Amino acid sequence: MSGKNHAPFDGELYLINHFYQLPESDQLFAALKTGLAWQEETIVIFGKQRVKVPRLMCWYGDAGASYRYSGVNHLPRPWTSELQSVRKKVEQQCQCDFNSVLANLYRDGNDSMGWHADDEKELGPNPVIASLSLGDERLFKLHHKKCKEILDISLGHGDLLVMAGTLQHHWVHSLPKTKKLKTPRINLTFRKILVT
Numbered sequence: 001m002s003g004k005n006h007a008p009f010d011g012e013l014y015l016i017n018h019f020y021q022l023p024e025s026d027q028l029f030a031a032l033k034t035g036l037a038w039q040e041e042t043i044v045i046f047g048k049q050r051v052k053v054p055r056l057m058c059w060y061g062d063a064g065a066s067y068r069y070s071g072v073n074h075l076p077r078p079w080t081s082e083l084q085s086v087r088k089k090v091e092q093q094c095q096c097d098f099n100s101v102l103a104n105l106y107r108d109g110n111d112s113m114g115w116h117a118d119d120e121k122e123l124g125p126n127p128v129i130a131s132l133s134l135g136d137e138r139l140f141k142l143h144h145k146k147c148k149e150i151l152d153i154s155l156g157h158g159d160l161l162v163m164a165g166t167l168q169h170h171w172v173h174s175l176p177k178t179k180k181l182k183t184p185r186i187n188l189t190f191r192k193i194l195v196t
């Protein structure tokens with residue numbers, strides 16, 4: 001990847017504002033919002049309590065790229081034509097290939113994602129994760145695991161964020177809730193699952 005690395009140390013973080021221009025971003029957002037198989041997931045906490053994940057999700061990819069999230073193994077749905085065309089453009093930008101995409105729909109400012117690293121072993125040691133944002137602008141936070149440094153990145157309609165290098169070893173990230181009145185946001189995170 002070329003461009004400015006927004007991570008001060010311990011990994012790589014690139015932001016391409018307006019990776020998709022406005023009319024295309026609008027069209028893509030509408031197509032994905034109605035066209036993807038959004039599902040409400042639940043997770044079990046403390047071994048027994050079931051709670052709803054505060055966003056809708058779905059998983060698409062090549063057959064065989066199965067992925068574990070919300071504590072459950074998910075088989076990918078086959079690529080839709082929109083997702084295939086986004087994948088191609090993102091692959092050209094990143095100069096690498098992806099075999100799957102996790103889609104997140106944040107319905108409003110109450111939907112969120114908690115602190116985590118994308119460090120599952122099926123992603124390999126230093127994964128490239130390319131994350132496209134569409135819809136309402138939201139704050140994306142990174143937090144260094146040791147030195148407690150915090151980075152705030154605003155992700156707007158059509159922006160592409162790429163996490164690479166050793167970033168997932170040293171930093172966690174989240175998409176916090178916000179009290180501001182918010183309209184929906186869709187996020188697509190392209191990943192390469194190492195199929196064994």
Ligand SMILES: O=C(O)CCC(=O)C(=O)O
Binds near residue numbers: 104140155189
């Ligand atoms: O919605 C976002 O920007 C973050 C998504 C994310 O971190 C993930 O899907 O692992």
Ligand SMILES: [Mn+2]
Binds near residue numbers: 118173
């Ligand atoms: Mn993540």
